[in-house]
Every structure is written in structure tokens, then in C-alpha cells.
Amino acid sequence: MERLEELRNRLDATDRHLLEVLVQRLEIVRQVADLKADALSFLRDSGREQRLLDRVEEIARELELDPYRSREIFREIIAMSLKVQEEALLNRQRRERSRLAAHRVAYQGIEGSYSHMAARKFFAARSAGMELVGCRSFEAALGMAEEGEAGFAILPIENTTAGSINETYELLRRTPLAIVGEEIFPVRHCLLAISQVEPASLNRIISHPQALAQCSRFLRSLPGTEATAWGDTASAARHVSEAADPSLAAIASEEAANLYGLTVLSRDIADQEANWTRFVIVSAPDEPPDPRIPSKTSLVLTTRHDQGALARVLEIVAGHGLNLCKLESRPEPSRPWEYMFYMDIEGSLAADAVSMTIARIRRECPYLKVLGSYPARTTGEALRDRPTEGA
Structure with missing residues (x-):
């Protein structure tokens, strides 16, 4: 039995070596793709593929391997290589489209929304x-960036009162774009109406669902008032202005009140005094920040179920001396009771410790995607705004 276990261990080590060599081959393929993008008008060279497969058969016979199955294995390797080249070319095209539209930023909502103000702050x-372009939804804002109609999209990802914004995490997992920056913005919710009235006299209060969640304690203090979800805070304020109904109010910013001619009935009505939202800026993948810049690298991964x-x-992260600044589990939509993990690690992907950590984590995980590596605003070294100050 000891001999059997030894042989199995050798098989495992050989399998790993085969995969490591495949990774090396695919990296060369990426470099070839970069050259093709500049010098050639075609991606696939069918003649070279045929010559490669013929040579594989010849080598397989020399090594006394099954030439047919060897050829089929290399067909799959060629398919993987083509996928790598396509992705490399698509990323290059996305970067070019983003460069051409770098003056446009897509956000969810209208002027006066918190996303609009956060975008104005970041840029x-x-x-x-x-040019800041309002969109009807987070998905629409991201779609503009994916299609090259905007160079950037800005999306809220978490709030200190209501927690993570699930839709944004799911969009980031699916998009071919990457997080290239982050911003934090103080959220000062106000109750706005067409004129000065008592809050208890209101029949309905409208706002974005996140804003309603962040002001739940205040809303509970008005039991006779109905809370209704709206597209975004600024749109809610605009609707109150247009409706001119004294029994209708909105939860939005004081800036929205000024923009749409409303009266502030109550200020700072969020459940927590320090109420901040973190936003991520999404664009075509770019070079990671210089390691000397305080940075963050965000991942999504699944682990084996053992x-x-x-x-x-987590031991790999700690073993490389890195700080894990966020860890959150989320259900896998297609697999009940199985979970994905979202992680933020302090440091740039350009730093050896971070790149080595991710390489080692990949070996442990069936699925891993780097969501982005970007200058940080919420780590201790980089924090410019102080959430402990009044919000």
C-alpha cells in the first residue's frame, strides 16, 4: 500500500507539472496575441494549426503514445490558446474604446443623486x-462602459449602515471590465417636501431602496406613512417637486433639495450618524498601480467543498504578510447552499507578495476572478476622508 500511495503522489505531481507547463504555454500565446494585434490582420492560422497537429502525431509515435488521442488533446489546447488570444485582443479593444470615451462617466440616477456626487468627487x-451621464439602472451604467459609450462606470458597492449592495457584486462578477478605482462619499439623508409640513402629516415617502433601508428607524417613527421604493434619491426628489403634493416627501440629499426647489423637513435621518457609501469605478482592465501606491486588489472565488x-x-494570504480587509460570502445562484467568497486584499497586483498570493490561491480554488487592482481610499494608509467624523 505504501508503494501505491507513493505512485499516486508521483502522478499528482506529474499532473500538476503538466498544468504548470500549460500555463507557461498560454502566457506565450498572450504575448503572440499582442504581436498579432499590431502586425497581422488575422487571429487564426489554420495552416500552422494543421502543421502543429501533424507534428504532434509524429512525436506521439516516436514516444509510443496513441497518435489519435494526442492529436485530440492538442486540439483542445489549440482551442484554449485561441480563447486566450481572443480575450487578449478584446481587452486591447476595450482599452481603446475606453480611451476614446474617457471623458464620459456613466452612473445610475440623475443629477443630485449620490452616485452623481461621488462621480463628481472622484473625477x-x-x-x-x-461628462457625467445618468442611467436608469446599475446594469445600464455598466453596459455603457462595456459598449465603449462611456470610459467609466461608477457603482455603489457597500454602505456602512445597510451593508453590501448585492446587485453590484453580481455585475462585477460577470463583466469583462475591471475595478480601476474607488471613492467613499458621506451620505447625509434628508426628508424633503414641497413645503414646510409636519413629517407626521405625510402619507407617502419615496426614495431608492438603499436609502429607505438606511433610514428604517426614522421611517418606523412615522407609522401612518407608506415608504415606497423609487429609482434613485434624486429622481424621487424631482418627482416630489413635479407632483406638488404636500402629503408626499422624498429621502434625498440637501443638494437634491436645492436642485429641485424643495424644503428640508429633517436632516441626518439615517440610522447611523456616520453613514458612508463606498463606490467602485469600473473601466477596461489596465496596468495595476505602482506597488508604492496604497492599493487594494479585489477577488471573487469558490473553494473546494472539503x-x-x-x-x-486565508493562511496563504497571511503567510505572505498581507492584510485581508474584506471577506464576504454570497450564495452561488445556480448551486443552492454553495457559496462564493469576495475578498479585498491590501496591495497592488504589481507587488510580488500579492501576485504570488493570488497564484497560490488559484491552485486551491476551482474558480477565481480578479475583479481589479486599484488605488485604495478605505485602507488605513490611504484613507483621506474620515468616516468617524459626523456624516
Whole structure:
């Protein structure tokens, strides 16, 4: 039995070596794709593929392997290589489209929404040349960036009162784009109406579902008032202005009140005084930040369903001296009672410790996607705004 176990271990090591060599081959393929993008008008060279398969058969016979199955294995390797080249070319095209539309930022909502204000804050240094484009949904904003109609999309991802925004995480998992930055913004919810009335006299209060959740304690203090979800906070404010109904109010920012001519009935009505929202800026994948810049790298992964699988991943992070600043589990939509894990690691993907950590985690995980590596705003070293101040 000891001899059998030894042979099985050698098989496992050989299988791993085969896969590591395949990774090396695919990296060369990526480099070839970069050259093809500049120099050639075609992606697939059928003649070269045929010559490769013929050579594989010849080598297989020399090595006394089954030439037919060897050829079939390499057909699959060629298919993988073509996929890598296609993705490399698509990423290059996405970067070019993003560059051409770099003056446009897509966000969910209208002027005066928190997403609009966060975008204005993030791009303040080049505000003169930026166009902020409101969209009906998070998905529509991201879609503009994916189609090259905007260079960037800004999406809220978590709030200090209501927690993570599930829709954004799911969109990030599916998009070919990447997180390239983050911003934090203080959320100061106000109750707005067409004129000065008592809050208890209101029949209905409208706002974005996240805003309603963040003000749940205040809403419970008005038992005779109905809370209704709306597209975004600023749209709710605009509707109150247009409706001119004194029994109708909105939860939105004071800036929205000024924009749409409303009266502020109550300020700072969120459940927590320090109420902040973190936004991510999404665009075509770019080079990771210089390791000297305080940065964050975000991942989504699944682990094997065996004892200690997640613990091994966390040990890898700790073993490279990195700080795990976020870990959250989310259900896998197609697999009941199985979970994905979203992780934020302090550090840039350009840093050896981070790149080595992710390489090792990949070996432990059936699925891993890097959502982005980007300058941080919420790590201790990079925090410019202070959520402990009044919000």
C-alpha cells in the first residue's frame, strides 16, 4: 500500500507539472496575441494549426503514445490558446474604446443623486472635461462602459449602515471590465417636501431602496406613512417637486433639495450618524498601480467543498504578510447552499507578495476572478476622508 500511495503522489505531481507547463504555454500565446494585434490582420492560422497537429502525431509515435488521442488533446489546447488570444485582443479593444470615451462617466440616477456626487468627487481633478451621464439602472451604467459609450462606470458597492449592495457584486462578477478605482462619499439623508409640513402629516415617502433601508428607524417613527421604493434619491426628489403634493416627501440629499426647489423637513435621518457609501469605478482592465501606491486588489472565488478549504486560502494570504480587509460570502445562484467568497486584499497586483498570493490561491480554488487592482481610499494608509467624523 505504501508503494501505491507513493505512485499516486508521483502522478499528482506529474499532473500538476503538466498544468504548470500549460500555463507557461498560454502566457506565450498572450504575448503572440499582442504581436498579432499590431502586425497581422488575422487571429487564426489554420495552416500552422494543421502543421502543429501533424507534428504532434509524429512525436506521439516516436514516444509510443496513441497518435489519435494526442492529436485530440492538442486540439483542445489549440482551442484554449485561441480563447486566450481572443480575450487578449478584446481587452486591447476595450482599452481603446475606453480611451476614446474617457471623458464620459456613466452612473445610475440623475443629477443630485449620490452616485452623481461621488462621480463628481472622484473625477474632480479633470472635471472641466468630464461628462457625467445618468442611467436608469446599475446594469445600464455598466453596459455603457462595456459598449465603449462611456470610459467609466461608477457603482455603489457597500454602505456602512445597510451593508453590501448585492446587485453590484453580481455585475462585477460577470463583466469583462475591471475595478480601476474607488471613492467613499458621506451620505447625509434628508426628508424633503414641497413645503414646510409636519413629517407626521405625510402619507407617502419615496426614495431608492438603499436609502429607505438606511433610514428604517426614522421611517418606523412615522407609522401612518407608506415608504415606497423609487429609482434613485434624486429622481424621487424631482418627482416630489413635479407632483406638488404636500402629503408626499422624498429621502434625498440637501443638494437634491436645492436642485429641485424643495424644503428640508429633517436632516441626518439615517440610522447611523456616520453613514458612508463606498463606490467602485469600473473601466477596461489596465496596468495595476505602482506597488508604492496604497492599493487594494479585489477577488471573487469558490473553494473546494472539503474541510479547511477556506482556512487554507486565508493562511496563504497571511503567510505572505498581507492584510485581508474584506471577506464576504454570497450564495452561488445556480448551486443552492454553495457559496462564493469576495475578498479585498491590501496591495497592488504589481507587488510580488500579492501576485504570488493570488497564484497560490488559484491552485486551491476551482474558480477565481480578479475583479481589479486599484488605488485604495478605505485602507488605513490611504484613507483621506474620515468616516468617524459626523456624516
